[in-house]
């Protein structure tokens with residue numbers, strides 16, 4: 001099988017860039033049509049410091065524009081769904097967006113079928129750092145996509161890479177492959193620069209002075225479907241990644 005079409009399901013603007021910006025760029029440059037599907041406009045997120053929008057009501061529209069800039073920079077296309085990202089609660093409590101699980105799973109299956117996806121990328125089982133909206137998207141993809149397209153490869157991104165201290169995400173799932181994305185790093189930094197409202201957050205999280213310093217240079221993936229039964233996956237996506245220099249972790 002040759003990869004022709006990939007669909008990436010994420011919860012918020014900037015997830016596509018931070019978690020998979022290098023791999024999305026690689027896929028696009030290899031001639032794979034990549035569609036990024038973002039469930040919300042991230043209207044519950046930060047408005048920037050100093051604020052980039054005059055009022056919180058405008059944040060969703062601003063972040064949608066940032067997302068379009070970023071995805072274009074990565075060489076992909078974007079679909080924004082109309083779910084509402086709830087504001088971060090007291091004590092930094094995070095919430096998923098409101099939707100019936102079965103409805104979301106069916107919608108993801110239909111979108112994957114519409115784009116005739118050979119490959120689907122999505123959030124990891126832990127929602128990277130426990131974000132419930134990321135976990136909701138993860139489970140809805142795994143419920144909806146194989147039901148609609150049983151042959152389609154489903155991979156999670158940001159899986160754990162034990163040799164890399166920086167990778168503390170998705171502790172429950174070990175990566176099958178990791179890739180040094182620096183050859184595609186300029187595009188990923190360009191996409192990070194599009195997400196202006198999140199720049200303060202990118203820097204603050206790791207105590208950095210500039211946005212490019214926040215570039216995560218290793219991206220990792222784990223095949224979630226079809227089950228590999230404990231074996232390393234071997235498919236069209238792993239072939240493409242290995243040619244790009246990715247290494248197997250098991």
Ligand SMILES: [Zn+2]
Nearest residue numbers: 011012015134
């Ligand atoms: Zn997110």
